[in-house]
Structure formats: C-alpha cells, structure tokens
Amino acid sequence: MSKKDISRRTFLNYMLMGTGGFLAAGMITPMARFALDPALKADAGDGSMVPVTTVDKLSSEPQRFDFKVKVTDGWYKTEIPLSAWVYTEGDNIIALSPICKHLGCTVQWNTEPSKPNTFFCPCHFGFYEKNGKNVPNTPPLAPLDKYAYEVKEGKLYLGKPEPNPV
Numbered sequence: 001m002s003k004k005d006i007s008r009r010t011f012l013n014y015m016l017m018g019t020g021g022f023l024a025a026g027m028i029t030p031m032a033r034f035a036l037d038p039a040l041k042a043d044a045g046d047g048s049m050v051p052v053t054t055v056d057k058l059s060s061e062p063q064r065f066d067f068k069v070k071v072t073d074g075w076y077k078t079e080i081p082l083s084a085w086v087y088t089e090g091d092n093i094i095a096l097s098p099i100c101k102h103l104g105c106t107v108q109w110n111t112e113p114s115k116p117n118t119f120f121c122p123c124h125f126g127f128y129e130k131n132g133k134n135v136p137n138t139p140p141l142a143p144l145d146k147y148a149y150e151v152k153e154g155k156l157y158l159g160k161p162e163p164n165p166v
C-alpha cells in the first residue's frame, strides 16, 4: 500500500465526519435563525399609530372608541384591545385613556348623576374633569393619560398614551 492510498478506516472516518458535520449544520442553522429572528425584524415593537375612527364621527361630547394594537413580545405576537375617550375642542382632538390612575379600573363618561359631565370611576368613586384632570379629594392622584394622535386623510390615528399635562 502506497502513502497516497486511503485505508478503509480513514475513508470511513472522513465519511462520518462529513455526514456528522452536514447533520449538525442542518440542526444548528434553524435554531440560530429562531433565536435571532425577533432581533432581525424591523417592525418589532415600533409603537406605530393605529387607525381608530374617522374624524367626521367626532364631536365635543366624549365618545368611547375601541381598537386593537399589535404587540410583539420576543417571539410572541398578539393583538391587545384598547379604548379611548375622544372628543374635539376647537381644532384640537383630545383622546384620553379610560384607565383610572388610582388602581386601573375603567372610567365612564357622564354616568354619575351627582357630578355631571365628568369621567367617573365606579371602583372607588374616582372623578376626572372632561380634560382628564383628576378631581381633588377623590382617590385618583393623577390625570388620565392622553393618547398621541395624528389625522391622515380624514382618519384619526392614535399612538401611545402619555402623561397628561393638564
């Protein structure tokens, strides 16, 4: 046997290494892709604005609009339901979060006869003025959050709720 000849044992070793490497690459590539996928997506959690209603439906009386926001949490994508109390004030649009700043119940507009034209939280008798400012001496200690908004082609788009500076 010359030095250039390959023994059966050497040939089998090469074949096993080649096959094992091929199988390992086939298993590792999808796992690496799965692990890196959320980081490679450009739209993960971009907080973009979502359409809620058309502007012609708005008035100076607060109305509740329900909508859904797409949320990406790692590999998990879902839609969460949100609501906003929306009204117009001159050329401005006010969109308030219905989440009470006391313990998170949902506020309603103008449902408590003892304090008309206020947002009322039935959980602990919290009150807010129309602009979202918390009424003193009631449980909430901060104004209702206010949504960022924009109007495009007659549609109202809402962004994230932000602290209300009233």
Ligand code: FES
Residues within 6 Å of the ligand: 100, 101, 102, 103, 104, 105, 121, 122, 123, 124, 125, 126, 139, 140
């Ligand atoms: S949760 Fe609204 S007043 Fe307590």
